[in-house]
Amino acid sequence: MSTPCSEGVVRMEKEVFVIALHEGGQFIQEMYETVAFARELCGGKPRIVVLAGDREIAGLADALARDTGLDVTGLSGRSLKHYSAEAYTKHVSAFFHNRGPVTLCIPHTAQGGDFAPQLSVCLDACCITAVERIEAGALVRSVFGGKFKAYHRPSAPSAVLTVLPGAWKRQVAVGDSPGRLTIVPVADDTLATTVHGIRESAHANTALSEAEVVVSAGRGVGKPEHVSNIRALCALFSKSAIGASRAVCDLGWLDYSHQIGSTGNRVSPRLYIACGISGAIQHIAGMKDSRTVIAINTDRRASIFGIARYCIVEDVNTFIPLIIDTYAKGRGKG
């Protein structure tokens, strides 16, 4: 079957694979989202490859075959007990070596984004990262801070794709029988990488995760002294906390315990007020589950307005004092 849509995208069912990422014996949510992406991409049943240590592989692969109804290949070995880009690149590329063109779908997480480019070199594949939509056969991703979209079509026979977290919804396989399971032991080898484990965040902030209202500062705040406006707005609400974009923390205006985003705190308050935040995908990943989002930004085209319920095109530094003033007057009257 050849449609204009399929041009350049490998759509043959058997050739689309998901590399399943897991942590602490559990598959990450983004893995299931990537399965949904892969189903849309191939219009049928993709297959799954999961990598783990010898003791963990059977349980993981079995759960995956049951959860998704898809055929699962488990690669196991001592070097796969912990994630490392080196081991994943080596064993995934060995598995696909000489198999002909494939499309590999990987969650765009700190792990997926870590090994996908190296893997693409080993497979002579093209690499497209943080795919957020499939449109007429092209893979769509954000560029220039979300102001533009790029539509990619692979020009190599094989492709390694990473899928933006949250862009697809996990599908529940209903009535599907479990997929077939294959476990393949991989050769033990010495790696140039030694993994020492994971250290918890020094910046976890329970005030943020418990807050009902989060007021967040972005670069649009302009100066460190203007952060006081954000504090003042925050103080109008009970059970509120201050958040920040990564840029604001990098500039030292607020410390990293306030950072909201994929590598910071993830929040889902009743109300999220984004002040002078453009809406980078990494920031949105940390607050998209907020019930109501209000965004204030001078740029009408800012990506944050794409997900906000209420959009206000104003300069936060003049508008916030105005809100506080108007609120105070209202109370005085009432």
Place this chain on the structure above:
Amino acid sequence: MRILVCVKQVCDSADTLFIDQSSSWVEYGGHTVFRMNRYDEYALEEALRIRERFEGTGIDAVSIGPERAQATIRRALGMGADHGIHIYQEERGYLSPFDRAALISRAAADRGYHLILAGVMAEDDMEGQVGGLVAGMLGYACATSVISQELSPGTGEVLVEREIEGGRRERLNLKLPAVLTIQSGINIPRYPALSHMLRSRTAAIELIEAHALAPRASSGTRIRCAPAEAGSVGEFLEGTPEQKALRLLEILHEHSLL
């Protein structure tokens, strides 16, 4: 210790951009201001700090682009890089991460770098690939999103922490040579002293023509670019700032948030 830092020149703001005639990439308007990719500033700063600790370290800064890329290389020299390499590539729209990595790895191949540093991603195309691709092409070890590093030239290893979800950190040891992509926040990039910037103006920059590197056949992608649709599901509050403030307070009351 020989270090290569990849510094990309990006436009300062997307506001001056428009889509080129073939809709394949953006064109830069006459008023476009260019500067060094912020993440690459962190990478360069980290290299400078390594040189402060380990005497005899040499830092090269490489950038790919047309004539204007020289300004970013001079900025790198002003910050303290020892040597600038300009891979000259005429203005031609989108250059894929694969093509960029192929050029950098060809240029780097015979220079015996122990460490190659790059920003975690470029602010313009946001692909986050060049570091990993260069590592793959050169057969270097690689860690991305590095938020701290401790180099041991004696053992030929580097201990790094990668920033992962939720601000947690994954610790790992890599054998050199290695590529590290540097996450923002690892340091505070220095502002070049005026005297250094003045000196960098006259510094010689090594020029390599991209086509002379004969990079491997592209395994890139065909690309089209379009402005993001407004696509807002929300309501824009209109009127004077005072009217917007009043309306916003009403909304907060309606949702029992105030």
